[in-house]
Every structure is written in C-alpha cells, then in structure tokens.
Amino acid sequence: MATLTLYGLKNCDTCKKAMNALDKDGHCVTLVDIRAEADLETKVPMWLKALGPDTLVNKRSTTWRNLTTHEKSQVEQGEAEALLIANPTLIKRPVIETGADVYAGWTKDVQAVF
Template identity: 40%
Template sequence: MVIYGIKNCDTCKKALKWLDKEGIPHQFHDLRKDGFDQEMAKLWLSKLDHDVLINKRGTTYRNLEDSQKEVLETGDQSSLLVELPTLMKRPIFKLADEFLVGFKDEQKARITSYAKTKS
C-alpha cells in the first residue's frame, strides 16, 4: 500500500500513526519532497471523481485566480495539480488498482479489509 500525502499535513500524520498502530505495511510518498508527475495526476483523475480529489475548501483553492479555477472545471487539471499539490485532498491511498482519498471511518474500514486480504 502506498500513501500519497504531505509530511506536515495533520490528516496524513494521523493516517500514518494509525497504520503503524494497526501494523498495516505501507510506504509513504511525500508529494512535495518525492514529487509526482502529470501522468500520476491524470491516473488519479481517471480513477477518482473530480470533487473527491480536489479540495475546494482549502486555502490553496481559495487563493487561485479565476482563470486557474476555470482550468480545474473545464481544462487539463493534471498540470495544475502537479504545480500545486496542496489542491488535492489528502491522504491518497493506493490499494492495488484502487485509490481512496481522505481518512475517515469509511477509508479505515476499506484499508483494514484490504490489509486482511494481503496478510
């Protein structure tokens, strides 16, 4: 399992701590430090609903220019996500070919179920 996130994100920290406590093997990929490319962003956008992936409540989104918001609605969102990784909700979990976004009870249950099939 790979977790994509940002090291100083509180939700990512909680998720990593929970995974360690549960003994679930994982690899953390820091979107800022380790980077990611447009192909990865396109993959996420193809597997996840736009509204699930993009955080419209965050500071990064609120500080976008109108032209950038228009790109998020109608254009090639992947280049903007690579440029501004904090536009995405975090963490993003990769479980085989499935991606989950966020860290609520629903994601915890799916991760636990996935981990049981791998052990």
C-alpha cells in the same frame, strides 16, 4: 496485511492520523512526499481517472482559495491535471494506493475500507 503507498506531507495532521491508524492496523505503509518525491506527471492522470476531480481536488485548501477564477473554472471544466501537477498542495491528502485501488482523503468511508 496490505502494503500501501500514502502520498501526502510529513507535517500534515490528516496524513499523520492516517499513517498512525494504518500502522496500528498492521498495514505496511510507505509515505511519499507529494511535493518532493512523487512523480505527479504520472500519478495525477491516474488519480483523476480513478477518482475524478471532485474527489481529488481539495477545495477547502488555502491553495484553492488563492487560485484565480479562471484557474478554478479549469477544474470545474475537467481540466485539473496541469493545475494539480503545478500545485501539489491542491491535491486532497492523503492519497492512498493499494495497488488495485486509489483513495483520497481520510474520511470515514476511506477508513472503513482499511
């Protein structure tokens, strides 16, 4: 099976569900803590290019609700990179890298890929 890198938080329920499902399906999964271990300066630009801000930014998060109107408008104008690097919990989790592709969230569409 594929070797995957899952960027998320150890205490995130969605990340735990994704890890368990991927492990059960025989994937070799490495968890990278998005706050403590991830090189966001390198990863965020790549993820934004692959997914776009509409997919990568978690607009249902507490972090999003606490942003100023100006900060939210930056995301709407396609200037999300610095905001995501400064606020890793604003990134929709998990972000899964397969080596060739990048996925964000643990939706039915993402689950169907694996």
